[in-house]
Amino acid sequence: MERKCEIGLLGLGVMGSSLAKNMIRNGVKTALYSVSERERNLFSAQKGQYHMFPELSKFIMGLEKPRRVFMMITAGEPVDIILDQLLSLMEAGDIIMDGGNSYYKDTERRCRICRERNIHYMGIGVSGGEKGALKGPCIMAGGSSEAWNEVKDILETIAAKQDGMPCCGYIASGGAGHYVKMVHNGIEYALLELIAEAYQYLRVVKNTDIEEICRIFKKWNEGSLNSYLMEISIRVLEKKEKDGTFLIDHILDVAEQKGTGKWTVTESVERGVYTPSIYEAQAARIFSGKKEEREKGKRKLVFHSLAFPEVTPDELGKALLMACVIAYSQGFELISKTSADEKWGIDLSSLVAIWKNGCIIRSRLLNEIEKVEYSENRALILSEIFEQYGDLEGSLRKMTVSAVAHGLPVPGFTSSLNYYDYYRSERMPMNFIQALRDCFGSHTYMREDKEGCFHTDWEQ
Numbered sequence: 243m244e245r246k247c248e249i250g251l252l253g254l255g256v257m258g259s260s261l262a263k264n265m266i267r268n269g270v271k272t273a274l275y276s277v278s279e280r281e282r283n284l285f286s287a288q289k290g291q292y293h294m295f296p297e298l299s300k301f302i303m304g305l306e307k308p309r310r311v312f313m314m315i316t317a318g319e320p321v322d323i324i325l326d327q328l329l330s331l332m333e334a335g336d337i338i339m340d341g342g343n344s345y346y347k348d349t350e351r352r353c354r355i356c357r358e359r360n361i362h363y364m365g366i367g368v369s370g371g372e373k374g375a376l377k378g379p380c381i382m383a384g385g386s387s388e389a390w391n392e393v394k395d396i397l398e399t400i401a402a403k404q405d406g407m408p409c410c411g412y413i414a415s416g417g418a419g420h421y422v423k424m425v426h427n428g429i430e431y432a433l434l435e436l437i438a439e440a441y442q443y444l445r446v447v448k449n450t451d452i453e454e455i456c457r458i459f460k461k462w463n464e465g466s467l468n469s470y471l472m473e474i475s476i477r478v479l480e481k482k483e484k485d486g487t488f489l490i491d492h493i494l495d496v497a498e499q500k501g502t503g504k505w506t507v508t509e510s511v512e513r514g515v516y517t518p519s520i521y522e523a524q525a526a527r528i529f530s531g532k533k534e535e536r537e538k539g540k541r542k543l544v545f546h547s548l549a550f551p552e553v554t555p556d557e558l559g560k561a562l563l564m565a566c567v568i569a570y571s572q573g574f575e576l577i578s579k580t581s582a583d584e585k586w587g588i589d590l591s592s593l594v595a596i597w598k599n600g601c602i603i604r605s606r607l608l609n610e611i612e613k614v615e616y617s618e619n620r621a622l623i624l625s626e627i628f629e630q631y632g633d634l635e636g637s638l639r640k641m642t643v644s645a646v647a648h649g650l651p652v653p654g655f656t657s658s659l660n661y662y663d664y665y666r667s668e669r670m671p672m673n674f675i676q677a678l679r680d681c682f683g684s685h686t687y688m689r690e691d692k693e694g695c696f697h698t699d700w701e702q
């Protein structure tokens with residue numbers, strides 16, 4: 243009898259089919275299934291050792307035990323629909339993995355449903371886009387630790403490698419894998435926004451042409467700013483239309499989002515973690531949709547420029563580097579807080595090691611960040627490693643003031659500076675807030691010199 247398949251890949255869209263090709267290339271005996279006949283037919287042109295099944299039940303029957311099913315389907319309702327069908331076909335001890343960008347609370351709910359049937363459920367963050375899925379993604383696994391031992395070998399085989407180590411690991415129980423993937427995306431939003439603002443500063447304030455911006459970005463990419471996002475920024479800027487014009491100049495200045503950025507912001511608010519760069523990055527995308535109003539505003543709203551010097555490309559690069567460190571700092575703070583709240587015990591240094599290749603936010607900076615000795619809830623910005631970046635503060639401040647003086651909104655940079663300055667704020671005007679709250683609402687206030695809650699009759 244023919245040997246059954248080691249793993250079943252369910253969903254053959256862009257990401258699913260790339261992951262499937264990756265598994266097959268790596269010699270993993272893979273069963274394939276998609277609800278879409280078109281996707282099944284499209285994939286069937288592929289060469290290699292795999293088995294395509296026309297029905298879900300046959301797909302499940304084609305797997306060796308414990309059965310391992312890796313879903314790569316659209317997050318949300320489709321996952322619940324398929325999960326329901328899988329549960330009627332699978333047995334105790336089997337393993338279901340969800341590799342999409344699912345909301346971590348949905349993953350926790352699905353873990354509970356599966357546990358009741360003694361089926362293992364894992365929420366798996368997969369980063370790297372289509373190419374990453376094909377060549378080696380970054381894999382952040384969460385959920386059943388027992389199941390992890392059963393799927394580890396396959397996932398490590400298909401993952402990206404850094405210094406010979408797979409960029410793949412078990413994060414923690416429940417929805418932890420999807421949680422860190424969500425924050426990864428939050429950081430991704432902030433980094434994208436910062437790079438775009440640097441581009442805009444060069445174009446608008448310094449009137450730099452695209453060829454020159456490319457040269458500047460290339461120089462940055464050779465140094466501490468080296469990253470995947472900088473690499474693709476150069477590729478994007480260089481792309482030309484058939485008529486020789488730059489494609490970037492024809493792309494609408496409106497950006498959309500699928501949800502992970504917004505979830506990160508909501509989580510930050512609920513957990514009480516200050517992540518202004520991530521908030522501003524997703525807010526900028528929302529505001530970009532007001533295209534008509536922006537055009538009207540340009541004509542109607544007065545603007546008086548202030549005399550403030552422009553920054554040099556070198557200073558701009560330093561400001562960008564500092565703001566990038568600050569963006570990572572915010573993401574790590576959020577993960578650290580949630581890990582403590584949920585008793586996940588996430589090892590941030592191991593997470594950084596996983597992020598060093600395959601994922602969208604991979605960068606040279608992570609080599610430095612990896613050296614940080616994390617303690618619970620301590621911000622990266624307060625660790626010794628940050629001392630080497632402290633010198634960049636002047637450039638960040640100068641760039642921000644320069645942009646403001648020239649009327650260019652750079653919320654990514656401004657919020658990074660706010661984050662930095664908040665951490666320097668030995669005193670905040672919260673004494674005043676406390677007093678006002680007590681004055682209008684008798685909310686009471688705390689004092690510096692005595693323990694307890696106090697109320698004052700402010701009209702006496």
Ligand code: 6PG
Nearest residue numbers: 369370371427499500501502602
């Ligand atoms: C990744 C990406 C990937 C996707 C984002 C885009 O790590 O491979 O983050 O998951 O590109 O979800 O999100 P938006 O559409 O919200 O920008």
